[in-house]
Amino acid sequence: MSLLIDKRELKKAAKELTLVKLTEVIETLNGVLAERQQEVELIAQLEQMAKAQGYTLEQLGYKQSSDVVVADSSEGSGRKRPVKPKFKTINKGSQFFYVENGQLQLLRTHTMKKGLQQRGIQVVPLAKVDKKFAKDIDKLIAEATVQAVENFNAKVTIWNEWAAANGGEILEKR
Template sequence: MSLLLDKRELKKAAKELTLAKLNDVLDTLNSVLVERQSEIDAISEIERFAREKGFTLEQLGYKQVQDVMPEESVSVAKESKRPVKPKFKTLNKASQYFYVEDGQLQLLRTHTMKKGLQARGIEVVPVNKVDKKFAKDIERLLDEATEQATANFNSKVVVWNAWAAENGAEILEPR
Protein backbone atom coordinates (compact mmCIF):
# COMPACT_ATOMS: atom_id res chain seq x y z
CA MET A 1 0.00 0.00 0.00
CA SER A 2 2.98 2.32 0.48
CA LEU A 3 3.38 2.30 -3.31
CA LEU A 4 0.04 4.02 -3.71
CA LEU A 5 1.27 7.54 -3.30
CA ASP A 6 -0.61 9.71 -5.69
CA LYS A 7 -4.32 10.00 -6.33
CA ARG A 8 -4.32 8.20 -9.68
CA GLU A 9 -2.73 5.09 -8.25
CA LEU A 10 -5.06 5.26 -5.28
CA LYS A 11 -8.10 5.44 -7.57
CA LYS A 12 -6.85 2.49 -9.64
CA ALA A 13 -6.27 0.46 -6.51
CA ALA A 14 -9.72 1.35 -5.17
CA LYS A 15 -11.34 0.09 -8.37
CA GLU A 16 -9.34 -3.17 -8.19
CA LEU A 17 -10.03 -3.82 -4.53
CA THR A 18 -13.16 -5.73 -3.85
CA LEU A 19 -14.76 -6.28 -0.50
CA ALA A 20 -13.23 -9.76 -0.28
CA LYS A 21 -9.71 -8.41 -0.92
CA LEU A 22 -10.20 -5.67 1.67
CA ASN A 23 -11.31 -8.26 4.24
CA ASP A 24 -8.21 -10.35 3.46
CA VAL A 25 -5.96 -7.31 3.92
CA LEU A 26 -7.67 -6.42 7.20
CA ASP A 27 -7.41 -10.02 8.46
CA THR A 28 -3.70 -10.11 7.63
CA LEU A 29 -3.08 -6.78 9.35
CA ASN A 30 -5.04 -7.88 12.43
CA SER A 31 -3.09 -11.15 12.68
CA VAL A 32 0.19 -9.22 12.46
CA LEU A 33 -1.03 -6.82 15.17
CA VAL A 34 -1.99 -9.73 17.47
CA GLU A 35 1.41 -11.35 16.92
CA ARG A 36 3.26 -8.09 17.66
CA GLN A 37 1.16 -7.52 20.78
CA SER A 38 2.01 -10.99 22.10
CA GLU A 39 5.72 -10.24 21.53
CA ILE A 40 5.39 -6.95 23.41
CA ASP A 41 3.59 -8.71 26.27
CA ALA A 42 6.34 -11.34 26.50
CA ILE A 43 9.08 -8.71 26.55
CA SER A 44 7.33 -6.68 29.24
CA GLU A 45 6.85 -9.85 31.30
CA ILE A 46 10.59 -10.60 31.06
CA GLU A 47 11.43 -7.03 32.07
CA ARG A 48 9.02 -7.14 35.02
CA PHE A 49 10.42 -10.48 36.21
CA ALA A 50 14.01 -9.20 35.97
CA ARG A 51 13.15 -6.06 37.96
CA GLU A 52 11.41 -8.16 40.64
CA LYS A 53 14.52 -10.32 41.03
CA GLY A 54 16.72 -7.21 41.32
CA PHE A 55 18.50 -7.49 37.98
CA THR A 56 18.92 -4.90 35.32
CA LEU A 57 18.30 -6.07 31.80
CA GLU A 58 21.90 -5.25 30.88
CA GLN A 59 23.11 -7.60 33.65
CA LEU A 60 21.14 -10.41 32.07
CA GLY A 61 22.64 -9.75 28.66
CA TYR A 62 19.42 -8.27 27.26
CA LYS A 63 19.76 -4.94 25.60
CA GLN A 64 17.05 -3.23 23.63
CA VAL A 65 18.20 -2.21 20.18
CA GLN A 66 16.32 -0.05 17.75
CA ASP A 67 17.81 -1.90 14.78
CA VAL A 68 16.07 -5.12 13.86
CA MET A 69 18.43 -8.07 14.31
CA PRO A 70 17.71 -11.63 13.21
CA GLU A 71 16.68 -13.83 16.13
CA GLU A 72 19.39 -16.41 15.39
CA SER A 73 22.21 -13.90 15.82
CA VAL A 74 20.72 -12.62 19.09
CA SER A 75 20.48 -16.12 20.59
CA VAL A 76 24.02 -17.01 19.46
CA ALA A 77 25.35 -13.77 20.95
CA LYS A 78 23.63 -14.43 24.29
CA GLU A 79 24.89 -18.00 24.50
CA SER A 80 28.48 -17.15 23.68
CA LYS A 81 28.75 -14.15 25.99
CA ARG A 82 30.56 -15.18 29.16
CA PRO A 83 29.68 -13.13 32.23
CA VAL A 84 32.45 -11.80 34.43
CA LYS A 85 33.29 -14.22 37.22
CA PRO A 86 32.33 -12.42 40.44
CA LYS A 87 34.89 -11.91 43.20
CA PHE A 88 33.87 -11.03 46.73
CA LYS A 89 35.66 -7.91 47.92
CA THR A 90 35.98 -7.60 51.66
CA LEU A 91 35.98 -4.17 53.23
CA ASN A 92 39.15 -3.39 55.13
CA LYS A 93 38.22 -0.86 57.81
CA ALA A 94 41.70 0.69 57.85
CA SER A 95 41.62 1.54 54.14
CA GLN A 96 38.17 3.20 54.04
CA TYR A 97 37.57 6.91 53.56
CA PHE A 98 34.71 8.96 54.96
CA TYR A 99 33.20 12.39 54.52
CA VAL A 100 30.65 14.51 56.37
CA GLU A 101 27.71 15.82 54.38
CA ASP A 102 24.63 17.51 55.85
CA GLY A 103 25.90 16.77 59.35
CA GLN A 104 26.10 13.01 58.78
CA LEU A 105 29.08 10.75 58.25
CA GLN A 106 29.12 9.01 54.86
CA LEU A 107 31.31 6.23 53.50
CA LEU A 108 33.24 7.02 50.32
CA ARG A 109 31.93 4.30 47.97
CA THR A 110 34.26 4.88 45.03
CA HIS A 111 37.46 6.81 44.69
CA THR A 112 36.07 8.57 41.63
CA MET A 113 33.69 10.35 44.02
CA LYS A 114 36.64 11.78 45.96
CA LYS A 115 37.60 14.48 43.43
CA GLY A 116 33.98 15.55 42.99
CA LEU A 117 33.49 15.88 46.74
CA GLN A 118 36.73 17.80 47.14
CA ALA A 119 35.71 20.12 44.29
CA ARG A 120 32.52 20.89 46.24
CA GLY A 121 34.63 21.70 49.33
CA ILE A 122 33.85 18.51 51.24
CA GLU A 123 36.81 17.02 53.08
CA VAL A 124 37.46 13.30 52.56
CA VAL A 125 39.36 11.68 55.45
CA PRO A 126 40.67 8.21 56.30
CA VAL A 127 39.05 6.24 59.13
CA ASN A 128 41.72 7.26 61.69
CA LYS A 129 41.00 10.99 61.16
CA VAL A 130 37.21 10.84 61.52
CA ASP A 131 35.86 13.12 64.28
CA LYS A 132 35.21 11.29 67.53
CA LYS A 133 31.56 12.38 67.51
CA PHE A 134 31.05 10.27 64.34
CA ALA A 135 33.00 7.23 65.59
CA LYS A 136 29.80 5.31 66.42
CA ASP A 137 28.61 5.65 62.81
CA ILE A 138 31.69 3.99 61.30
CA GLU A 139 30.68 0.42 62.14
CA ARG A 140 27.11 0.97 60.94
CA LEU A 141 28.31 2.35 57.60
CA LEU A 142 30.79 -0.49 57.15
CA ASP A 143 28.08 -3.05 57.99
CA GLU A 144 25.71 -1.49 55.45
CA ALA A 145 28.45 -1.46 52.79
CA THR A 146 29.29 -5.11 53.53
CA GLU A 147 25.61 -6.03 53.30
CA GLN A 148 25.31 -4.27 49.94
CA ALA A 149 28.54 -5.89 48.67
CA THR A 150 27.21 -9.32 49.68
CA ALA A 151 23.88 -8.69 47.92
CA ASN A 152 25.68 -7.52 44.76
CA PHE A 153 28.00 -10.53 44.85
CA ASN A 154 25.09 -12.96 45.33
CA SER A 155 23.15 -11.47 42.40
CA LYS A 156 26.22 -11.83 40.18
CA VAL A 157 26.71 -15.41 41.41
CA VAL A 158 23.20 -16.31 40.21
CA VAL A 159 23.98 -15.04 36.70
CA TRP A 160 27.41 -16.71 36.73
CA ASN A 161 26.04 -20.06 37.93
CA ALA A 162 23.37 -20.07 35.22
CA TRP A 163 26.07 -19.58 32.59
CA ALA A 164 28.46 -22.02 34.31
CA ALA A 165 25.84 -24.79 34.44
CA GLU A 166 25.39 -24.58 30.67
CA ASN A 167 29.10 -24.30 29.89
CA GLY A 168 30.67 -26.64 32.46
CA ALA A 169 32.47 -23.95 34.46
CA GLU A 170 32.98 -23.69 38.21
CA ILE A 171 29.77 -23.25 40.25
CA LEU A 172 30.16 -20.56 42.93
CA GLU A 173 28.59 -20.50 46.39
CA PRO A 174 26.63 -17.39 47.42
CA ARG A 175 27.68 -15.67 50.65
Protein backbone atom coordinates in the same frame (compact mmCIF):
# COMPACT_ATOMS: atom_id res chain seq x y z
CA MET B 1 32.98 12.81 -1.82
CA SER B 2 29.78 11.27 -0.44
CA LEU B 3 28.80 14.66 1.01
CA LEU B 4 28.94 16.20 -2.48
CA ILE B 5 26.86 13.38 -3.89
CA ASP B 6 24.32 13.81 -1.08
CA LYS B 7 24.09 17.55 -1.77
CA ARG B 8 23.59 16.92 -5.49
CA GLU B 9 20.90 14.35 -4.80
CA LEU B 10 19.17 16.72 -2.38
CA LYS B 11 19.22 19.54 -4.94
CA LYS B 12 17.86 17.19 -7.59
CA ALA B 13 15.10 15.99 -5.26
CA ALA B 14 14.25 19.58 -4.26
CA LYS B 15 13.76 20.55 -7.91
CA GLU B 16 11.39 17.63 -8.43
CA LEU B 17 9.23 18.55 -5.44
CA THR B 18 6.13 20.48 -6.26
CA LEU B 19 4.34 22.70 -3.78
CA VAL B 20 1.76 19.97 -3.10
CA LYS B 21 4.42 17.35 -2.43
CA LEU B 22 6.34 19.79 -0.28
CA THR B 23 3.22 20.51 1.78
CA GLU B 24 2.66 16.76 2.24
CA VAL B 25 6.26 16.27 3.37
CA ILE B 26 5.97 19.12 5.87
CA GLU B 27 2.67 17.74 7.23
CA THR B 28 4.21 14.29 7.61
CA LEU B 29 7.28 15.69 9.36
CA ASN B 30 5.08 17.78 11.67
CA GLY B 31 3.04 14.68 12.49
CA VAL B 32 6.18 12.71 13.33
CA LEU B 33 7.49 15.64 15.37
CA ALA B 34 4.21 15.82 17.34
CA GLU B 35 4.36 12.05 18.05
CA ARG B 36 7.95 12.33 19.26
CA GLN B 37 7.04 15.28 21.48
CA GLN B 38 4.21 13.24 23.05
CA GLU B 39 6.64 10.37 23.65
CA VAL B 40 9.14 12.72 25.29
CA GLU B 41 6.43 14.14 27.56
CA LEU B 42 5.20 10.66 28.46
CA ILE B 43 8.74 9.49 29.27
CA ALA B 44 9.26 12.58 31.44
CA GLN B 45 6.03 11.79 33.32
CA LEU B 46 7.13 8.17 33.77
CA GLU B 47 10.52 9.30 35.08
CA GLN B 48 8.84 11.60 37.60
CA MET B 49 6.45 8.88 38.76
CA ALA B 50 9.28 6.34 39.03
CA LYS B 51 11.48 8.74 40.99
CA ALA B 52 8.57 9.57 43.30
CA GLN B 53 8.17 5.87 44.04
CA GLY B 54 11.94 5.38 44.45
CA TYR B 55 12.56 3.42 41.25
CA THR B 56 14.66 3.99 38.16
CA LEU B 57 13.25 3.39 34.70
CA GLU B 58 15.73 0.56 34.19
CA GLN B 59 14.35 -1.20 37.28
CA LEU B 60 10.87 -0.97 35.75
CA GLY B 61 12.05 -2.58 32.51
CA TYR B 62 12.36 0.54 30.34
CA LYS B 63 15.42 0.69 28.13
CA GLN B 64 16.54 3.11 25.47
CA SER B 65 15.75 1.89 21.97
CA SER B 66 19.46 1.67 21.14
CA ASP B 67 19.93 -0.61 24.17
CA VAL B 68 17.13 -2.89 22.97
CA VAL B 69 18.65 -3.23 19.51
CA VAL B 70 22.03 -4.18 20.98
CA ALA B 71 20.42 -6.68 23.36
CA ASP B 72 18.42 -8.32 20.56
CA SER B 73 21.47 -8.75 18.34
CA SER B 74 23.59 -10.25 21.14
CA GLU B 75 20.93 -12.83 22.07
CA GLY B 76 21.19 -14.46 18.67
CA SER B 77 24.87 -15.27 19.16
CA GLY B 78 24.39 -16.72 22.66
CA ARG B 79 24.82 -15.15 26.05
CA LYS B 80 28.08 -13.39 26.67
CA ARG B 81 30.34 -14.83 29.36
CA PRO B 82 29.88 -12.83 32.58
CA VAL B 83 32.83 -11.71 34.67
CA LYS B 84 33.67 -14.23 37.37
CA PRO B 85 32.78 -12.51 40.66
CA LYS B 86 35.35 -12.07 43.40
CA PHE B 87 34.32 -11.14 46.91
CA LYS B 88 36.15 -8.10 48.19
CA THR B 89 36.23 -7.80 51.95
CA ILE B 90 35.71 -4.39 53.45
CA ASN B 91 38.61 -3.59 55.75
CA LYS B 92 37.58 -0.96 58.28
CA GLY B 93 41.04 0.57 58.49
CA SER B 94 41.38 1.21 54.76
CA GLN B 95 38.03 2.97 54.25
CA PHE B 96 37.51 6.65 53.52
CA PHE B 97 34.69 8.79 54.85
CA TYR B 98 33.15 12.19 54.22
CA VAL B 99 30.59 14.38 55.96
CA GLU B 100 27.64 15.58 53.94
CA ASN B 101 24.59 17.36 55.34
CA GLY B 102 25.90 16.81 58.85
CA GLN B 103 26.08 13.03 58.48
CA LEU B 104 29.09 10.77 58.10
CA GLN B 105 29.09 8.84 54.82
CA LEU B 106 31.26 5.98 53.59
CA LEU B 107 33.11 6.58 50.33
CA ARG B 108 31.72 3.76 48.18
CA THR B 109 33.99 4.14 45.17
CA HIS B 110 37.21 6.04 44.73
CA THR B 111 35.86 7.56 41.53
CA MET B 112 33.52 9.61 43.76
CA LYS B 113 36.45 11.12 45.64
CA LYS B 114 37.48 13.69 43.04
CA GLY B 115 33.89 14.83 42.50
CA LEU B 116 33.36 15.28 46.22
CA GLN B 117 36.58 17.23 46.56
CA GLN B 118 35.58 19.49 43.66
CA ARG B 119 32.35 20.26 45.52
CA GLY B 120 34.41 21.23 48.57
CA ILE B 121 33.69 18.10 50.61
CA GLN B 122 36.71 16.74 52.46
CA VAL B 123 37.35 12.98 52.13
CA VAL B 124 39.30 11.54 55.07
CA PRO B 125 40.67 8.12 56.11
CA LEU B 126 39.35 6.31 59.18
CA ALA B 127 42.09 7.72 61.44
CA LYS B 128 41.08 11.32 60.73
CA VAL B 129 37.31 10.95 61.20
CA ASP B 130 35.97 13.44 63.74
CA LYS B 131 35.33 11.77 67.14
CA LYS B 132 31.70 12.88 67.20
CA PHE B 133 31.05 10.52 64.25
CA ALA B 134 32.89 7.52 65.77
CA LYS B 135 29.62 5.74 66.65
CA ASP B 136 28.48 5.87 62.98
CA ILE B 137 31.56 4.15 61.57
CA ASP B 138 30.66 0.57 62.53
CA LYS B 139 27.10 1.01 61.27
CA LEU B 140 28.33 2.30 57.89
CA ILE B 141 30.84 -0.55 57.56
CA ALA B 142 28.13 -3.11 58.44
CA GLU B 143 25.75 -1.64 55.84
CA ALA B 144 28.48 -1.66 53.20
CA THR B 145 29.33 -5.28 54.03
CA VAL B 146 25.68 -6.34 53.71
CA GLN B 147 25.44 -4.55 50.36
CA ALA B 148 28.71 -6.13 49.17
CA VAL B 149 27.41 -9.61 50.06
CA GLU B 150 24.11 -8.94 48.24
CA ASN B 151 25.95 -7.69 45.14
CA PHE B 152 28.32 -10.66 45.22
CA ASN B 153 25.44 -13.14 45.58
CA ALA B 154 23.59 -11.55 42.66
CA LYS B 155 26.72 -11.83 40.50
CA VAL B 156 27.22 -15.44 41.64
CA THR B 157 23.66 -16.25 40.54
CA ILE B 158 24.33 -14.85 37.06
CA TRP B 159 27.70 -16.60 36.91
CA ASN B 160 26.25 -19.95 38.01
CA GLU B 161 23.53 -19.77 35.34
CA TRP B 162 26.17 -19.22 32.71
CA ALA B 163 28.51 -21.84 34.23
CA ALA B 164 25.76 -24.48 34.29
CA ALA B 165 25.06 -23.92 30.60
CA ASN B 166 28.72 -23.73 29.57
CA GLY B 167 30.44 -26.18 31.93
CA GLY B 168 32.12 -23.58 34.13
CA GLU B 169 32.95 -23.62 37.82
CA ILE B 170 29.89 -23.31 40.11
CA LEU B 171 30.48 -20.76 42.89
CA GLU B 172 29.09 -20.67 46.44
CA LYS B 173 27.05 -17.74 47.71
CA ARG B 174 28.10 -16.03 50.93
